Every structure is written in C-alpha cells, then in structure tokens.
Amino acid sequence: MKKKSHLLLFIYCIFLSTIALSKDIKISMNEFCPYHCTELDGGWDKEYPGYAYEIYDEIYSSAGYDFKAIQNPFHRGMQSANTGNVDAISGPIKIKSKHESEIKIRQNKNTGTIYSQLIYSKEPISLYHSSCFFGKSDMKWNYKGIQSILSYKTAVVKDFDYGDILNRFIEVETSKKSSPRVQLMFGKDIQLRNFKMLMSGRVDLVLADLQVGLYTINKMEKKQQLKKGSLKLLGCTEEGQRHLYVGFSPKRPKSSRLLAQLFDQGIVRLRSSGKLKLILDKYGLDDWALEN
Known part of the structure; x- marks a missing residue:
C-alpha cells in the first residue's frame, strides 16, 4: 500500500512539473491569406x-511552446498586444521616422x-x-499618380501602410463625412x-498587397x-514595399525579448535547413530574402 502511495505521489509530482513547464504563446493574426488563412466558417484553415x-507553429512548438493563433482584426490585435492580452501581433511595419509615426497616429488615434x-x-x-x-479584367487603366484615381472609388484597409503618397490621399479622403473616392474597410x-x-460595382479598384490580392482571386476562382x-x-x-515583422507586447519586456530572439533564431534555422522553402512552396511563394 505504501509503495502504491509513493507511486501515485511520484506520478502526481511529474504531472505538476509538466504543467509548470508548459508555456503558451498567443499571437494575434488577422484574416490575411496567404499570411494567415481562414475557412468559410471563420476558423483557421x-x-x-x-x-x-x-512558421510560428514550427518555431515555437520546436522551442517547447504551445502556439495559439488568436484571430483579430489588425487594429484590435495591435491593442491586444499593447495591453498584454496576447504575446504578439503578426505583421506590423517598423516605424522608421517621426513623420511615419505622426501619419500612423492620424490614421488611427487608438493604435x-x-x-x-x-x-x-x-x-x-x-x-x-x-x-x-x-480591377475588372476589361478595365484599361494604369496608375499614374493620384490624379489617375480621382475618378474612381478604391477599397482600402484600415491601418494599412500604402506608402506616403497614397497614405496622404487616403487620410484626406477618409476625414470627409462620406468619401466618393475611398471605401475604408476593416x-x-x-x-x-x-x-x-x-465584382458588384460598388468599388472600381481594390488596393491590396500583391500576394494577398493574387492569392485571394485564385482561391475565389477555385x-x-x-x-x-x-x-x-x-x-x-x-511605394508601399516594406518588410513586415512580429511585434511583441511591451507589457512583458523580458519575455517579449526572449520570444523575439527565438523567432529570429528560428527563421535563420528554417532557412538554412530548407524547411522555410518547403512552407513557402506550399503557398506558391518565394523567400522574401531573395526578393530584395
């Protein structure tokens, strides 16, 4: 009986130590295929x-973390990362100047x-x-500066960076009560x-990331x-060509710096091992390091 009690105590201690060692990482992601993709029911594909x-799953699972993807619109994900409700947000740009920071604040005071x-x-x-x-396949049009889009209505995404010239245009148009030129989406x-x-004619143009636009059209056709x-x-x-990064929560700086370091080391490891290429090949994409 004593041996059985000792065995149960030993198993219980192992169970407790496993719980203590388990680590979660929550990364906020918006529906932004092929970066992060959902099914029609709203769950992750x-x-x-x-x-x-x-990539996140591979890197953090290998490091002993339980990776959890939290689905949020981008602006809500930024707020969640800032308050520490999630550990990180996928895909923000790095602000390089005071001018860029001022533009972002004007675009959205909350984020x-x-x-x-x-x-x-x-x-x-x-x-x-x-x-x-x-645009539609029968449309004969080329972008030749802001003047070339004034006669059209363009769908854009809230909080996204499109380069200085287009950012300023979108900022002016969305400050109006009702803009005939910009449809702001979130x-x-x-x-x-x-x-x-x-397709329904409610907008004339869609402004989107190259990969996202082509991938979405292909998926809709299939x-x-x-x-x-x-x-x-x-x-x-x-304009509008920028690297996207992983932004970690400022609420837990020590933990965030460790998670950022793990990501950086993980990307290098995946690239050198060939695993990064396998992941990107699955989506018909090239390594961004080769696109510079």
Whole structure:
C-alpha cells in the first residue's frame, strides 16, 4: 500500500512539473491569406492555415511552446498586444521616422502610438507590397499618380501602410463625412469582401498587397465564387514595399525579448535547413530574402 502511495505521489509530482513547464504563446493574426488563412466558417484553415501561421507553429512548438493563433482584426490585435492580452501581433511595419509615426497616429488615434511601443523581431516575416491595384479584367487603366484615381472609388484597409503618397490621399479622403473616392474597410474577411464589392460595382479598384490580392482571386476562382479571369492585377506603385515583422507586447519586456530572439533564431534555422522553402512552396511563394 505504501509503495502504491509513493507511486501515485511520484506520478502526481511529474504531472505538476509538466504543467509548470508548459508555456503558451498567443499571437494575434488577422484574416490575411496567404499570411494567415481562414475557412468559410471563420476558423483557421486546417490544410492551409497560412505560411506565417505555419512558421510560428514550427518555431515555437520546436522551442517547447504551445502556439495559439488568436484571430483579430489588425487594429484590435495591435491593442491586444499593447495591453498584454496576447504575446504578439503578426505583421506590423517598423516605424522608421517621426513623420511615419505622426501619419500612423492620424490614421488611427487608438493604435497609431502602439507601433513605437512594440518590441520587434529583427528578422521579418514577409516582404509586403501593399500598393497594388486590382480591377475588372476589361478595365484599361494604369496608375499614374493620384490624379489617375480621382475618378474612381478604391477599397482600402484600415491601418494599412500604402506608402506616403497614397497614405496622404487616403487620410484626406477618409476625414470627409462620406468619401466618393475611398471605401475604408476593416473587420473579418476584408479582401474577400473587397473583391466581392469590386465584382458588384460598388468599388472600381481594390488596393491590396500583391500576394494577398493574387492569392485571394485564385482561391475565389477555385471555389467558384468568382468567374475565372474576371479580375486582374492592374499594376503596382513603386511605394508601399516594406518588410513586415512580429511585434511583441511591451507589457512583458523580458519575455517579449526572449520570444523575439527565438523567432529570429528560428527563421535563420528554417532557412538554412530548407524547411522555410518547403512552407513557402506550399503557398506558391518565394523567400522574401531573395526578393530584395
């Protein structure tokens, strides 16, 4: 009986030590395929959850963490990272100047100040080309400066960076009570909703990241939500090409610096081992380090 009691005590101690050693990491992500992808029911896509999702899972699971992807619109994810409700947010840009910081604050007073407070990874998670225009396949149009879009209504995403010139244009237009030129979008399934508005004629242009736009159109065509060849890429501006990073919570600086270091080391390891290429190949993408 004594031996049995000792055995039960030993098992219980192992159980407690396992709980003590278990670590969670919560990363906020918006629906932004192919970075982070959801299914029609709103849950993460089980087969193709997104290449950034798979990278985080690989890096932090290998380091002994229980990775949890928390689905939030981008602006809410920024707030959650700032307050410490999540450990990090996927995909913010690094603010490089006071001018950029002022623009972000004007764009969104609630999240603009957070950019300078986050603890960032040194390694990027992507090379982002936000300033790409999409339209109907029969549209003959090229971007030639702001004057060329004044006669059209363009769908854009709240809090996203499109480069100085387009940022200023969007800021002026969205400050109006009702803009005939800009449709500001936020919430879930933004790109899907944007392209549906484009097809229905509610907007004339969609401004989107190159990868996101092409991937969304291809996915909609495969699911027969869109007739093949009905939408196309009209072109991209020279602005809006920036690296995206992982922004860790300033509420737990010591823990955040450790998590950032693990991410940086993990990206280097995945790249050298060839695992990063395998993940990106699955989504038809190239390593952003090769795109510079």
